[in-house]
Amino acid sequence: MTKTTVMPSVLPPTLSFADLNIQPHDTFATYRPSLPFVRREDGAYLILRASDVQALAKDPRTKQVETQLLAARGISGGPIMDLFSNSMLFSNDETHRRRRQPLAKCFSFRMMEGIRRDVRLLAEDLASRRLDGDKLRLRDDFASAIPSITLAGILGIDSSDVPLFTSIAYRVSKILTTSWTDEDIPGIEVAARELEAYCSDLIADRRRSPKGDFISEYVASVDQDANLSAMEAIMQLVSIVIGGTDTTRAAIVIQTGLLLERADLWEALRKDENLIVPAVAEALRVEPAVASIPRLVVRDIELDQHFIPSGSVLLLSTMSALRDPEAFPDPERFDLYRERPRWHPVYGDGPHRCLGQALAQLELEEALRALVGSRHRLLPAGQQLNVHGHAGIRQVDELEARWT
Numbered sequence: 001m002t003k004t005t006v007m008p009s010v011l012p013p014t015l016s017f018a019d020l021n022i023q024p025h026d027t028f029a030t031y032r033p034s035l036p037f038v039r040r041e042d043g044a045y046l047i048l049r050a051s052d053v054q055a056l057a058k059d060p061r062t063k064q065v066e067t068q069l070l071a072a073r074g075i076s077g078g079p080i081m082d083l084f085s086n087s088m089l090f091s092n093d094e095t096h097r098r099r100r101q102p103l104a105k106c107f108s109f110r111m112m113e114g115i116r117r118d119v120r121l122l123a124e125d126l127a128s129r130r131l132d133g134d135k136l137r138l139r140d141d142f143a144s145a146i147p148s149i150t151l152a153g154i155l156g157i158d159s160s161d162v163p164l165f166t167s168i169a170y171r172v173s174k175i176l177t178t179s180w181t182d183e184d185i186p187g188i189e190v191a192a193r194e195l196e197a198y199c200s201d202l203i204a205d206r207r208r209s210p211k212g213d214f215i216s217e218y219v220a221s222v223d224q225d226a227n228l229s230a231m232e233a234i235m236q237l238v239s240i241v242i243g244g245t246d247t248t249r250a251a252i253v254i255q256t257g258l259l260l261e262r263a264d265l266w267e268a269l270r271k272d273e274n275l276i277v278p279a280v281a282e283a284l285r286v287e288p289a290v291a292s293i294p295r296l297v298v299r300d301i302e303l304d305q306h307f308i309p310s311g312s313v314l315l316l317s318t319m320s321a322l323r324d325p326e327a328f329p330d331p332e333r334f335d336l337y338r339e340r341p342r343w344h345p346v347y348g349d350g351p352h353r354c355l356g357q358a359l360a361q362l363e364l365e366e367a368l369r370a371l372v373g374s375r376h377r378l379l380p381a382g383q384q385l386n387v388h389g390h391a392g393i394r395q396v397d398e399l400e401a402r403w404t
């Protein structure tokens with residue numbers, strides 16, 4: 001019997017980075033009902049529907065991308081390539097397991113609960129400071145400090161180094177956003193080398209004189225198992241610093257901005273702290289700080305009569321999926337009481353599910369708790385929440401609020 005190919009009635013458009021960055025939610029909502037994906041100018045397929053995003057994250061016809069996203073943008077060597085080709089995020093199978101395993105226990109939910117009290121005290125302290133009268137610059141005076149000081153504490157980094165290592169991390173993490181152009185590459189390369197050198201020095205220092213902290217234990221386990229190359233050992237630390245700073249900073253600003261726009265919800269949170277956890281989850285759904293999960297197609301895929309050949313790069317758009325009405329009815333509504341999956345899709349799925357999920361969640365919860373729990377009332381200061389980017393890590397503008 002001959003197989004007949006049914007041609008789809010609508011063909012997916014190819015959109016530029018700039019087109020996609022303008023109003024990504026509207027663009028996704030326009031195409032999602034009729035098309036399972038849109039193409040991007042670099043050849044990537046942005047998968048739009050929640051059911052496809054969920055299934056393809058773990059589908060055996062896909063695997064994690066390695067260096068294909070860089071190759072599509074013309075990067076074939078140098079410090080950015082070193083970072084990608086040695087990281088746990090952009091690796092597969094045994095290589096991925098070797099790189100992730102020495103860190104997995106330290107970032108487990110159980111271990112992270114042990115630092116909740118410290119994070120709470122830090123967030124309360126930051127919320128109680130009056131740096132500029134009644135004004136609170138949410139991003140630079142509050143949100144950025146929580147992940148960076150917490151990570152420095154976990155890694156055993158001296159607090160005086162926090163401004164240095166966070167500023168380098170923000171410069172490097174730009175490569176995981178959709179806002180860089182070819183002109184940004186030299187600057188990102190310089191920053192990537194600086195972060196590599198910084199983490200390399202930390203490892204060398206703890207090898208010489210162990211301090212009983214996280215990095216000393218990490219170095220001891222890496223040396224004992226002899227499973228990682230020197231570069232791999234460094235790049236897993238680099239991955240944590242990149243993964244753990246910009247993402248949570250953005251998510252804290254976003255959740256605060258969204259909730260400040262809704263006085264009724266802010267008031268509800270002030271009265272009932274059980275609403276903190278669903279508020280954090282709902283903010284990550286409505287306006288996620290990370291917008292997609294990358295995957296590579298290793299066997300041809302057909303979605304709703306549209307063909308995706310082996311070798312294609314997929315960006316599973318969690319940003320689109322989290323507003324897909326098939327999965328989240330009335331998706332634009334910020335609903336503290338909606339049913340949601342046990343594991344938040346924003347953190348990815350399968351073996352690459354975010355290593356820092358437990359840490360991120362507790363930072364987001366404690367940040368919100370400190371702001372709503374303050375004896376002063378935080379109010380919007382007339383600025384709008386601005387979030388940029390349609391894939392990868394998203395970026396936020398500064399957002400001011402004011403204390404009464």
Ligand code: HEM
Nearest residue numbers: 088089243244247251290347348349352353354355356360
């Ligand atoms: C709101 C905050 C965060 C979000 C939304 C987020 C989201 C993600 C996503 C989508 C992935 C890829 C998953 C996949 O490919 O299936 C990922 C991986 C990763 N994240 Fe996060 N992340 C956040 C915070 C953090 C923090 C605080 C850390 C610090 C430890 C971190 C470290 C990592 C690492 C190391 C990976 C690579 C894991 C692997 O490939 O095995 N992330 N994250």
